[in-house]
Amino acid sequence: xxxxxxxxxxxxxxxxxxxxxxxxxARAAAAADEDFSAEFLTMARQVFDMIDVxxxxxxxxDEIIDAVKANKKVINFLQTCGNQNLMxxxxxxxxxxxxxxxxxDRDGQIDASxxxxxxxxxxxxxxxxxxxxxRAQEMMARQAAKxxxxxxxxxxxxxxxxxxxxxVDKGGSLSKEExxxxxxxxxxxxxxxxxxxxxxxxxxxxxxxxxxxxxxxxILDTDKSGEVDAxxxxxxxNRGLAKRIEQLKAEQExxxx
Numbered sequence: 568x569x570x571x572x573x574x575x576x577x578x579x580x581x582x583x584x585x586x587x588x589x590x591x592x593a594r595a596a597a598a599a600d601e602d603f604s605a606e607f608l609t610m611a612r613q614v615f616d617m618i619d620v621x622x623x624x625x626x627x628x629d630e631i632i633d634a635v636k637a638n639k640k641v642i643n644f645l646q647t648c649g650n651q652n653l654m655x656x657x658x659x660x661x662x663x664x665x666x667x668x669x670x671x672d673r674d675g676q677i678d679a680s681x682x683x684x685x686x687x688x689x690x691x692x693x694x695x696x697x698x699x700x701x702r703a704q705e706m707m708a709r710q711a712a713k714x715x716x717x718x719x720x721x722x723x724x725x726x727x728x729x730x731x732x733x734x735v736d737k738g739g740s741l742s743k744e745e746x747x748x749x750x751x752x753x754x755x756x757x758x759x760x761x762x763x764x765x766x767x768x769x770x771x772x773x774x775x776x777x778x779x780x781x782x783x784x785x786i787l788d789t790d791k792s793g794e795v796d797a798x799x800x801x802x803x804x805n806r807g808l809a810k811r812i813e814q815l816k817a818e819q820e821x822x823x824x
Contacts, residue, residue, distance in 0.1 A: 596701055600694055607693065611686040614644045615679065625676040628666060631656055649696070650689035711819045718815055719808065726766070726804040729759045730797065740794040743784060750775050767814070768807030 618626050618634040618641060634641045635657050645653050655665035669677050669685055733741050733749040733756070749759045763771050773783035787795045787803055795803075 592705075596698075600697060603697065604690060604694070607690055608686065610644055611648075611682075611689075614641050615682050617641050625678050626682065627676050628662075631666070631677075632662070635662075648686075648689045649692035650685050653685055653689060707823060711816075711823075714819070715812060715815060719812070722808050722811065723804070725758075725762050726800070726808075729762045730800050732756050732759050740792070740796040741800065742794050743781075746774055746784070746795070747780070750780075765811075766804070766807040767810035768803045771803050771807060 615626070616622075617638055618630050620630055620633070635645065642657065645657055648654065652665040652668045655661035666677070669681055671681055671684070672678070730741070733745050735745055735748075736742075748754070749756045750763065752760075760775065763775055766772065770783040770786045773779040784795065787799055789799050789802070790796070
């Protein structure tokens with residue numbers, strides 16, 4: 568039937584949007600990794616040249632020892648390069664063992680090719696770490712989106728239920744008398760009072776305060792009919808929901824730090 572067709576069309580559009588979003592994220596990640604790789608390799612070549620003070624094209628043990636003692640750029644790069652043996656060059660107790668691993672042709676020096684092999688492994692590790700971080704961030708984003716969706720559904724359901732509880736005559740709108748009875752601190756409806764306290768919309772919250780109730784009703788009653796109908800209630804609820812969503816997003820950001 569038409570309803571089923573509309574649902575299927577909507578589902579198809581949503582799946583297409585999700586597919587496009589995944590492709591967009593994949594392209595953005597690939598571009599970011601490409602830029603990172605270029606910057607990393609450029610820095611690796613500069614570090615090799617910084618260590619190779621005699622410009623021989625080889626790094627001997629003395630050059631490495633001098634560089635890891637005094638050259639801050641070399642030290643900073645090696646500390647975060649992602650290759651364990653390159654990082655071990657910073658530790659005197661492990662330096663000789665690291666050199667033995669890096670010096671694959673056993674000539675007692677690290678040539679440009681051996682350096683590049685180590686850097687290639689380092690870059691691979693860095694890219695894997697970046698991919699893992701993206702996956703973790705995507706998982707957190709999905710969890711956050713799910714939390715927001717569930718909160719929205721629960722909030723709207725609670726809002727509709729409160730409207731129905733206040734609307735005792737089932738007239739489809741809320742009179743001042745119905746509202747006053749529902750929010751009375753002693754004889755009112757507990758679910759309504761609890762929802763209004765935390766709904767996020769100040770005029771709905773003012774319904775709980777007798778001195779401000781009349782003014783709040785005048786603001787909520789946008790068509791000036793003397794009552795708050797379902798559309799006017801929903802407009803106020805949506806304002807409250809927007810504020811609560813902002814608060815929830817801020818809380819999610821704090822949890823994610």
